[in-house]
Amino acid sequence: MNSDLVVVVGAGLMGQGIAQCAAQAGYRVLLWGLSAQELERALDNIAGSATKLHAKGRIPDTSAAVLARITPVLDLEQCAGGDICIETVVEDLGVKQGVFRTLERLALPSAILASNTSTIPIGKIAAATSCPQRCLGMHFTSPVPLMPVAEVIRSTATTDAAFERAVAFVRTLGKEVIHVHKDVAGFVFNRINLPGNVEAIRLVEAKVASVPDIDKAMRLGFGRPMGPFETADMVGLDTGFNALAALYAETGEEKFRPPELLRRKVAAGQLGRKSGCGWYVYDAAGSRTGVAEQPD
Numbered sequence: 001m002n003s004d005l006v007v008v009v010g011a012g013l014m015g016q017g018i019a020q021c022a023a024q025a026g027y028r029v030l031l032w033g034l035s036a037q038e039l040e041r042a043l044d045n046i047a048g049s050a051t052k053l054h055a056k057g058r059i060p061d062t063s064a065a066v067l068a069r070i071t072p073v074l075d076l077e078q079c080a081g082g083d084i085c086i087e088t089v090v091e092d093l094g095v096k097q098g099v100f101r102t103l104e105r106l107a108l109p110s111a112i113l114a115s116n117t118s119t120i121p122i123g124k125i126a127a128a129t130s131c132p133q134r135c136l137g138m139h140f141t142s143p144v145p146l147m148p149v150a151e152v153i154r155s156t157a158t159t160d161a162a163f164e165r166a167v168a169f170v171r172t173l174g175k176e177v178i179h180v181h182k183d184v185a186g187f188v189f190n191r192i193n194l195p196g197n198v199e200a201i202r203l204v205e206a207k208v209a210s211v212p213d214i215d216k217a218m219r220l221g222f223g224r225p226m227g228p229f230e231t232a233d234m235v236g237l238d239t240g241f242n243a244l245a246a247l248y249a250e251t252g253e254e255k256f257r258p259p260e261l262l263r264r265k266v267a268a269g270q271l272g273r274k275s276g277c278g279w280y281v282y283d284a285a286g287s288r289t290g291v292a293e294q295p296d
C-alpha cells in the first residue's frame with residue numbers, strides 16, 4: 001500500500017483513468033466530480049476497466065479492491081490532506097487556477113500540485129497560487145489505464161525536489177516518464193500531435209480524402225493503433241477543440257488554429273463516443289455503426 005493520499009480533481013475521462021491507475025498502484029484516492037451522476041459514471045467505468053484488466057492478468061487486484069481505495073467526493077472542501085493532487089478539469093485557465101487555489105489551501109504544505117492540462121503553460125496556472133515551486137504538469141494520455149507513458153513538466157519555479165517526486169509518483173503507476181524541462185504551451189505530446197490532427201481535419205474539409213481513409217492511412221501507413229479521427233472520438237471533440245483553442249491563443253501559430261469544421265461539429269453536439277456521434281456514429285452499446293454526416 002502506498003501511503004500518500006492522492007487527490008484527483010475532475011471525474012471525466014482523464015480523472016477516471018488517473019484515479020484508477022493510482023488506486024491500482026495501492027494509493028488511497030479522493031476523486032472529486034462536478035455531479036453525483038458524473039461520479040457514478042466514473043466509478044462504473046473504473047469498475048468495468050479494472051474488471052477487464054484483472055481478467056487479463058494485467059493487474060493483481062479485483063475491481064472491488066481497486067474501487068475500495070477510491071472515495072468519490074462532491075464537495076472539494078472534503079479533499080483535504082492530499083500529498084499528490086492532480087487537477088484534470090476542463091481545459092480553461094480560469095477554472096484550473098480556481099482549483100489550484102483551493103488545493104493549495106486544502107493540501108498538505110508539502111504536497112505537489114499537478115495539472116493534467118494538455119496545453120496551458122504550468123506557470124500560468126501556478127501563478128494563481130503562492131506555492132509555484134510545488135506546481136507542475138503531469139500530463140497523461142488516453143486511455144490512461146492502458147497508455148504506458150506520461151509527461152512531467154516543470155515551470156521555471158518548480159523545484160528539483162517537486163519535479164523528482166512527481167517523476168517517482170508516475171513511475172509507481174507503472175508508466176515511463178517524458179521529462180519536459182521547459183514550460184512551453186502544448187509541451188511535447190501535443191506540440192507534435194495536434195498540428196497533424198489539424199491537418200487531417202483540413203484534408204477532410206477540402207474533400208481530399210474521407211475520414212475512414214485518413215484513419216486507415218495513419219494506422220496502416222504509420223503503424224498507429226488508431227487514426228486521428230478514431231482517437232478524437234475517444235478523447236472528445238470538445239476536449240480536442242479546447243486544447244487547440246488554448247494552444248492557438250497562447251502561440252498565435254496557424255498550425256494550431258482550430259479548423260472551422262471542428263468548431264461546427266462541437267457546436268452541433270458531435271462530441272465523439274460520449275455523445276454517440278463525432279467523426280463516426282455509435283450505437284447505444286458504443287459500437288461504431290457508420291461515418292457521421294458533417295454539420296452545415
Ligand SMILES: NC(=O)c1ccc[n+]([C@@H]2O[C@H](COP(=O)([O-])OP(=O)(O)OC[C@H]3O[C@@H](n4cnc5c(N)ncnc54)[C@H](O)[C@@H]3O)[C@@H](O)[C@H]2O)c1
Nearest residue numbers: 010011012013014015034088089090091117118140142235
Ligand atoms: N481527453 C484526453 O485524451 C486528454 C488527454 C490529456 C489531457 N487531457 C486534459 O485533461 C483535462 C480533462 O479532460 P477530460 O478529457 O477528462 O475531459 P472531460 O470533459 O471528460 O472531463 C472534464 C472534467 O471537468 C469538469 N468541469 C467542467 N467544467 C467545470 C467547471 N466549470 N468547474 C470545475 N470542473 C469542471 C467536469 O465535470 C469533468 O469532471 C483537460 O485539461 C484536458 O485538456 C485530456
